[in-house]
Amino acid sequence: MLKQNRSPEQDRSATLWGETTHRGYETAIDGHTALLERIRQQSLKAEVERILPFEALRALKDNGFTAFRVPTRFGGLGRSISELFTAVIDLATADSNVAQALRAHFGFSEHLLYEKPSPYTELWFERLGKGQTAGAAAAEKGTERERFATTLSNKDGRWVINGTKYFTTGSLYADWLTVTGSTEDGQTVKCLASRTDAGLDIVDDWDGVGQRLTASGTAHFRDVLVQDDILRYGNTEFPYSQAFFQLYHLATVAGITQAAALDIAAAVKNRKRGFSHANHDLPAHDPQILEIVGHVGAAAHAARSIVRHAADALQTAVESRETERGPHTVKAELEVWQAQEIIFPLTLNATSLLFDALGGTATVRSAGLDRYWRNIRTIGCHNPRVYRTRVVGDYLVNGELPPGQWRVGTV
Known part of the structure; x- marks a missing residue:
């Protein structure tokens, strides 16, 4: 049953993309949904007027969202890693800039969770549990x-x-x-x-x-x-760090695509201007336009589903407590590398296709619809998928395991 006090848009989002399993997540995120919606409502103005999200991040610290993985005894929510990636999708749906700004922070939390308890981990969990964050x-x-x-x-x-x-x-x-x-x-x-x-x-x-x-x-x-x-x-990263940080990017991209679907749906619903050769006077009832919106929504669903599936593989790697990159970590890496190959072209196409639903007015800067494609394209350039797709092929053909920690620099 859909919850009361939700807007029609939130109800439709829950039906299309909400969780049908992992019921505990709904309870965990419920106290944050109102804040996420406020951030989403402010995201266009922030983009157009270039307002840095200090306020949004302060609010996320204050309401405990940034302590999503911090153990409860330190004041955190103590949620699972698979739930974290669903939360990142939802945060990126609100504002992908805010989501990406917390990537290093959640990675640091994960690093502390992997380590054996010590005065060092106690000290930092105390700080993170109070809402402090790391960049x-x-x-x-x-x-x-x-x-x-x-x-x-x-x-x-x-x-x-x-x-x-x-x-x-x-x-x-x-x-x-x-x-x-x-x-x-x-x-x-x-x-x-x-x-x-x-x-x-x-x-x-x-x-x-x-x-x-x-x-x-x-x-x-x-x-x-x-x-x-x-x-x-030395290299103090946790064994599954590569899969973690790349899946975080994909969760952000999935959220961006959800936001694009919500925006294009609202724009079509409110549009009164139409073409003489359209299928209906109103775009909201034109089957061709509705099909475009459906394509964008389906891309959002697919991206979210793929991220959730890979997050489950990462959850298994976490629970295995492998001290090195063992079989569970390798499986998680290969899941994420395959996800990169599918999610980026799928979502780039969807956030380009959405312009066909509106025509020229979609390109005005005040609409901000271009930011969705730009944001996905930018995230995709940080860690080029071409190399990881090759790794997947090498494993399929030759059984070659993925390489260790990736580094970048001059030669």
């Missing part, structure tokens, strides 16, 4: 694949960070930054730094065609203190 500071330009230009060194008895990071998604809105760098002797290290450290300067200079409000810009570190003076040496 990313790993990628660099023009540096080697195996060594970071950002350095960590000891100064006056404290570890400090110096260097420049790019694509620092979400860091402008976060309380902490997860930083990857190299020691002076070349060892890879990871640490955290406070967003408010006087030596940290985050510049919102991201100029991509899409995801324009993620603040995926540049961060400059000048003797920034390592938080709690704790360094983690």
Whole structure:
């Protein structure tokens, strides 16, 4: 039965794309649906007027959404990883910029959950349970694949960070930054730094065609203190991290497509202008126009379903507690790599096709319909699917397992 107090659009969304299993998710997300709807209602204005989502992210912190995976004893919701990806889809339906801004944060939560309990995990779960969030500071330009230009060194008895990071998604809105760098002797290290450290300067200079409000810009570190003076040496990522971070992108794309379907449906419903050779005076009753809207809605359904299926594989990998990339992790990776090959072309086509339902008025900037295609295209460029599709083929033909941690840099 559909819930009372929902708008007709929310009822239709629940019927088309809502969960039919994982009943616990409906209970978990129920306290956040009103906030997600407010964020969705504000997303067009934010895009057109370039309003960075500080307010939306503060609200998500305050109502506990950012502690979705944090254990309940620390004040979190303690939900499963498969439910997390459904929540990411719903958040991205509201505003994909906000969803992507939390990607590194949820990855950090996952890292803590994988580790054995320790004073370190206790400390950070306490912070995350209070609504604090972490942003990313790993990628660099023009540096080697195996060594970071950002350095960590000891100064006056404290570890400090110096260097420049790019694509620092979400860091402008976060309380902490997860930083990857190299020691002076070349060892890879990871640490955290406070967003408010006087030596940290985050510049919102991201100029991509899409995801324009993620603040995926540049961060400059000048003797920034390592938080709690704790360094983690080597590759400390959890074994299923590659599948996690790529599936997060796909969940965001699925949400973008749902938002596109909702917007094009509302635009067609409210449109009074029509063509003389149309099938009906009103576009809302023109079977050809309705078919286009149906295509977009079906693409959203398919993307969501594929993400949910891959999330179940990732759930199995989490529960296996593999210390290395064992069979469950490899299966999850292959599920996600196959999902990338299908979801990106499917959703790019859907968010291009939607323009045919309205004509020229669909292209006005104030409508913001172009952002859906731009956002998906931008996310798809971050981690090119072509290489992972090749990995799937190599496994099918030769039984070759997926490679280990991917790195990017100059050669």
